[in-house]
Amino acid sequence: MPEQEDGNKGVTIVGGGLVGSLLAVSLGQRGLRVHLHESRSDIRRAAGVSGGRSINLALSRRGREALRAVGLEDEVLSTAIPMRARMIHPLSGNQYSIPYGTKRDDCIYSVNRRALNELLLTKAEESPNISIHFESRLLQADLETNTLVFSDGATGKKTVQTEFVFGCDGAHSTVRRQMMRWGRLNYQQEYIQHGYRELTMPPTPSGDFAMEPNFLHIWPHHKFMMIALPNHDKSFTLTLLMPCSVFESIRNEYSLLAFFQAHFPHSINKIGVEHLYKDYFANPQGKMISVKCSPHFMAGNTLILGDAAHAVVPFYGQGMNAGFEDCLVLTECLTESGGELAAAAQLYQDNHWSDTHTICDLSMYNYIEMRSHVTSPLFLIRKRIDNALHYLFPSLFIPLYSMVAFTRIPYRRVVERHNVQQTVIRRGLWGLSLASLGLLGYLIFKFSGMEVALRHRILPCVFKCVVNNYLRH
Amino acid sequence: MPEQEDGNKGVTIVGGGLVGSLLAVSLGQRGLRVHLHESRSDIRRAAGVSGGRSINLALSRRGREALRAVGLEDEVLSTAIPMRARMIHPLSGNQYSIPYGTKRDDCIYSVNRRALNELLLTKAEESPNISIHFESRLLQADLETNTLVFSDGATGKKTVQTEFVFGCDGAHSTVRRQMMRWGRLNYQQEYIQHGYRELTMPPTPSGDFAMEPNFLHIWPHHKFMMIALPNHDKSFTLTLLMPCSVFESIRNEYSLLAFFQAHFPHSINKIGVEHLYKDYFANPQGKMISVKCSPHFMAGNTLILGDAAHAVVPFYGQGMNAGFEDCLVLTECLTESGGELAAAAQLYQDNHWSDTHTICDLSMYNYIEMRSHVTSPLFLIRKRIDNALHYLFPSLFIPLYSMVAFTRIPYRRVVERHNVQQTVIRRGLWGLSLASLGLLGYLIFKFSGMEVALRHRILPCVFKCVVNNYLRH
Numbered sequence A, B: 001m002p003e004q005e006d007g008n009k010g011v012t013i014v015g016g017g018l019v020g021s022l023l024a025v026s027l028g029q030r031g032l033r034v035h036l037h038e039s040r041s042d043i044r045r046a047a048g049v050s051g052g053r054s055i056n057l058a059l060s061r062r063g064r065e066a067l068r069a070v071g072l073e074d075e076v077l078s079t080a081i082p083m084r085a086r087m088i089h090p091l092s093g094n095q096y097s098i099p100y101g102t103k104r105d106d107c108i109y110s111v112n113r114r115a116l117n118e119l120l121l122t123k124a125e126e127s128p129n130i131s132i133h134f135e136s137r138l139l140q141a142d143l144e145t146n147t148l149v150f151s152d153g154a155t156g157k158k159t160v161q162t163e164f165v166f167g168c169d170g171a172h173s174t175v176r177r178q179m180m181r182w183g184r185l186n187y188q189q190e191y192i193q194h195g196y197r198e199l200t201m202p203p204t205p206s207g208d209f210a211m212e213p214n215f216l217h218i219w220p221h222h223k224f225m226m227i228a229l230p231n232h233d234k235s236f237t238l239t240l241l242m243p244c245s246v247f248e249s250i251r252n253e254y255s256l257l258a259f260f261q262a263h264f265p266h267s268i269n270k271i272g273v274e275h276l277y278k279d280y281f282a283n284p285q286g287k288m289i290s291v292k293c294s295p296h297f298m299a300g301n302t303l304i305l306g307d308a309a310h311a312v313v314p315f316y317g318q319g320m321n322a323g324f325e326d327c328l329v330l331t332e333c334l335t336e337s338g339g340e341l342a343a344a345a346q347l348y349q350d351n352h353w354s355d356t357h358t359i360c361d362l363s364m365y366n367y368i369e370m371r372s373h374v375t376s377p378l379f380l381i382r383k384r385i386d387n388a389l390h391y392l393f394p395s396l397f398i399p400l401y402s403m404v405a406f407t408r409i410p411y412r413r414v415v416e417r418h419n420v421q422q423t424v425i426r427r428g429l430w431g432l433s434l435a436s437l438g439l440l441g442y443l444i445f446k447f448s449g450m451e452v453a454l455r456h457r458i459l460p461c462v463f464k465c466v467v468n469n470y471l472r473h
Helices: A018-029 A061-069 A073-078 A113-126 A174-182 A244-249 A253-263 A265-271 A273-282 A319-336 A341-371 A377-392 A400-406 A411-447 A451-472 B018-029 B061-069 B073-078 B113-126 B174-182 B244-249 B253-263 B265-271 B273-282 B319-336 B341-371 B377-392 B400-406 B411-447 B451-472
Strands: A011-014 A034-037 A056-059 A081-083 A085-088 A096-099 A108-112 A130-133 A138-142 A147-152 A156-161 A164-167 A186-201 A215-220 A225-230 A236-243 A286-294 A302-304 B011-014 B034-037 B056-059 B081-083 B085-088 B096-099 B108-112 B130-133 B138-142 B147-152 B156-161 B164-167 B186-201 B215-221 B224-230 B236-243 B286-294 B302-304
Touching: A011 A018, A018 A034, A018 A061, A018 A113, A018 A130, A018 A319, A056 A061, A056 A113, A056 A225, A056 A319, A061 A073, A061 A319, A073 A108, A073 A113, A081 A225, A096 A377, A108 A113, A113 A130, A138 A174, A164 A174, A164 A341, A174 A302, A186 A244, A186 A265, A186 A273, A186 A341, A215 A341, A225 A341, A236 A244, A253 A265, A253 A273, A265 A273, A286 A341, A302 A341, A319 A341, A341 A411, A400 A411, A411 A451, A451 B451, B011 B018, B018 B034, B018 B061, B018 B113, B018 B130, B018 B319, B056 B061, B056 B113, B056 B224, B056 B319, B061 B073, B061 B319, B073 B108, B073 B113, B081 B224, B096 B377, B108 B113, B113 B130, B138 B174, B164 B174, B164 B341, B174 B302, B186 B244, B186 B265, B186 B273, B186 B341, B215 B341, B224 B341, B236 B244, B253 B265, B253 B273, B265 B273, B286 B341, B302 B341, B319 B341, B341 B411, B400 B411, B411 B451
Parallel strands: A011 A034, A011 A164, A034 A130, A085 A215, A164 A302, B011 B034, B011 B164, B034 B130, B085 B215, B164 B302
Antiparallel strands: A056 A108, A081 A108, A085 A096, A138 A147, A147 A156, A186 A236, A186 A286, A186 B186, A215 A225, A225 A236, B056 B108, B081 B108, B085 B096, B138 B147, B147 B156, B186 B236, B186 B286, B215 B224, B224 B236
């Protein structure tokens, strides 16, 4: 069985997307011999965008820390555009913003997927420890013998012996499929009813952004929505998210224009009718899948990370960030295990996998929040209360979104902590309203001369009911 | 592309196990041209048992009705052994029984898997509408063009055009895998930590059953358990269900005997030490998977039934029954749709798929109930209350187990109804205990001379709290 070219087995990373290439850089810096296999050709040499993937992504704390760990944070942020708040565009046209956090640094960054991937591949290539193999698609893996079969050219095959396999090959991961064949993998995949298409809002004729750039723009419509992220070239990338049946009902330019006039009237001029027609009918329609599985580590030599282990729907903007954090957690585990790969992977599995299930659930929840709740006055009040409490008790009370986007608190603990915070708020509000009601009642009784009855008969009764209620919420 | 031998496309059933062969009989009786493909050779001509599958199964109402619909119920029941109750064998040896229901007909039947499968294949073969193809394994399916590729002999392949595909090919279904490739299949698989091994308890030297035959015997041990079902030849088939790690810890005859002496001491003599050693180390260890997916109907021409659509863990004894009911529901849908296959399958999908998710959940729940709850006095009291209520109000109140095993109420409605019933019982018990407490309190106060205080101050207070509590439960 031929070994890899340099006669050194090393570790193999399957998938040279964002997570795979970051992992390569990270493991290379630790002195490991890394072979990175990517099924596509080198994106730095290909024209056009890679089909079916979003053009820009929101980078937040977890992703930034992972980039910082390999010394790339500043370089990435230098071309990224900060977004400090959501900008909501209701049908009426009266737009308003909802800040992401309370501090100046509480912002997420719009980054270009392709530029980031190219940067990571270039950094990986600079390392003498890392070999990148393009057009090398995993066909089969024997987890028992650490033997991988990759495609080689159009029809050839090459067999590779390796010490350890990292599966970073995305939501439809081949490594994961081989794990399912090998052993007991608990697995769950769920397609959501919505598909998406990307559109472009070009810069104005004067060469400026057509909308305010430092926002993530949202057009919420309950059953569907559109979002927009700014690009470095002063355009916006819009993503139209709708049930597939609605996409199917729009078959020609006439019905597309009618649809936009009815639902996104204020965006048409900014996009431009010609642009709208071209993008809508030329761009592929993406579908969205949520994947959970466990374990992520199997056979003592195979670990999956990123979308391969936990594909999330994009509504929390955490897909890339969670994948990057996987790399960071793994290197932390490597440090803890003294560089022993299998021990580090086991540590990673024991402590980290359930966090990835939580971010899948949170993303699914935000799928509803983003297209519906953002228009509810109650939601806006709650956000204000959250932000006020965070302002008053910055380390004690952190809003859910801030914990997800602006901290590295493990996702599972984020949700536990959020639930405790919500209980405290709910009890506080109950206590407050009951106390006000009691005071009001007391004043009424006092001035109507029924104070004695109140003190001796009604108050003890109310007191008991209040205590009862209070303990239950 | 060569068509099937008789030049008539007809429908194709993939899988000639219990569900596939019953479906063939059922569709054949409706006049459809049926091709049944089974990957194994003809079990009627092979010696020995088929590996990795349980030897006997519990047949209950749903399965019986499906067999009755094709005129086979009486024939199957003639060799089946009725089981009227669970017989619990605690470590102490003081066995006791828990009846399955309140009526004489409320029993489940121990049937031999192989004999039942053979009977169904023979009945299928008798129909001129049905062709059975053995050693014909599905390799690939093109759902777009209704083209299936089957293995033909050891290395050959045959391509088949069909009008409709029924996937009855079990928990690791190839048809389902092809559906996942074709379109959006929401899918979930979960392995449980327990494996199982089958043992045999032979008849006594005098040729009789070694235990009372009309029971499903259970040795509950919280973390593991053993069950036994009677066979027609007066033996029992025992199934030992334990965490895989416990199986792995038993490596030789010495540790096996020590294990049985510690946990199943009263069964050793009945099994016989030699039998125990032989069966335990010779029989394969099965693993258990729970599978849910949706939709079951796809591409206008492919429907999965039985384990292929909803593999359940065996703890409710509903795997075969739910699969047989699938066939019955499908024929009911065919009647409703005037024999139009795609319309019937759509009707089946719309009304039936969520029931199959419910039986997966119920079976998982019983996984705990069978090995733990059956030893709790509280559980026994609850069963008695349930049975008493069912006896008093036979059509109004039906215990959960009875609804699952002895009715054809759809599984989803079974759970809804069970929840309502439990709420009524809980409220009734609350009301009853509070009323008794109140009466007791009244009597104490009356005879201690504090009646006035009670009437004017304490009672109104208590009343409010009671109402409050009562409304919340």
